[in-house]
Amino acid sequence: MSKMTVEVVTPERVVYSGEASMVIARGVQGDLGILPNHMPLVTPLKVAPVRIKTDGDQETKIAVSGGFMEVHGEKVTILAETAELPEDIDVDRAKRAKQRAEQRLNERQPDLDQRRAELALQRALARLDITNSL
Template sequence: MSTFRLEIVTPERKVYDHDVNMIVVEGVEGQLGILPNHIPLLTPLRISPIRIKTDGRAEEVIAIGGGFMEVTKEKVVILAETAELPDEIDLSRAEEAKRRAESRLLHLDEYDAVRAELALKRAVNRIHVARHKH
């Protein structure tokens, strides 16, 4: 099966750099599946997991905190605000962040609702990816 290069980069580091068979991402317009020889594309990404499929290995999942994806003939580059591998996520810390965000949403007069919703999305995404560990 053919492959393409996937790079996931944050402002702090390169999180992922491997040949893959397929990725599934959540763009602002919906879910996108990228295979080798995909047409060129540039799209913003939502806070969501990225699912990565490679030959002979289990599906990998990486939590991203939004960003952009560029698809070219040679490779796919994801410029993410944040990106974490499952083993890097502290599940108890993510669950506590989720509880805090949910509490803030109940008291909208005290907190910025948009910030609380984004914090909740990030926490839920991190919990989902952390639980995907094998």
Template sequence: MKTIKVSVVTPDGPVYEADVEMVSTKAESGELGILAGHVPMVAPLQIGAVRLKNGDQTDFVAVNGGFLEVRPDQVTILAQSAEQANEIDLERAKLARERAEQRLNDQKRDNVDIRRAELALQRAVNRVNVSERNV
């Protein structure tokens, strides 16, 4: 099977670079599966996992939004932040999830920015999910 070059980049630098057979991720418009030779496109990404399949190996990268650019020979993901599954501090991610859940539960008493707390929860849950898939 043909491969496609994939780069996941954040403002802090590259997070993942490899040649893979297939890229799967969630864009704002829905789930995308990309193979070599895919029609060029640009799409905004949701907070979620990027699955990178090559043979019988699948790598996972947690991305916190951003954009996906597809060219026939290359996929570039520009994310605000991203982490490979094996680099996620699972305990820290679980604590972040608990803090975000607590903020949402305390919203009646405090002056909580609900949207910000929901996004923090989505990011934390995504990091936990991606990390646990890699175990």
């Protein structure tokens, strides 16, 4: 089976680097499935989990908060604002963040930054999704 190199990078560190048979990410136009030999592509990413399929049924999930994905040759590079592996996530903290964001969105205070509250909810949901705690 053909493989490609995948790197997930934030301003602070390389979160993931390895070989993969497929990458599934959520771009601003919808979900993308990237296989080896994919045509070159650069796309902005939404706040959502990225799934990296490796050997057989093995899969690595990473919570990504925005950024870009570049596909060039046999390499996929994700440049993310933040990216977290499941073992890096405090599930209780993510649940509390989800509750706070939902509460803010439901209360609709006049000084509410709607976009900021929506992004906070999306980040919390992505974190909980990759830890299977939704």
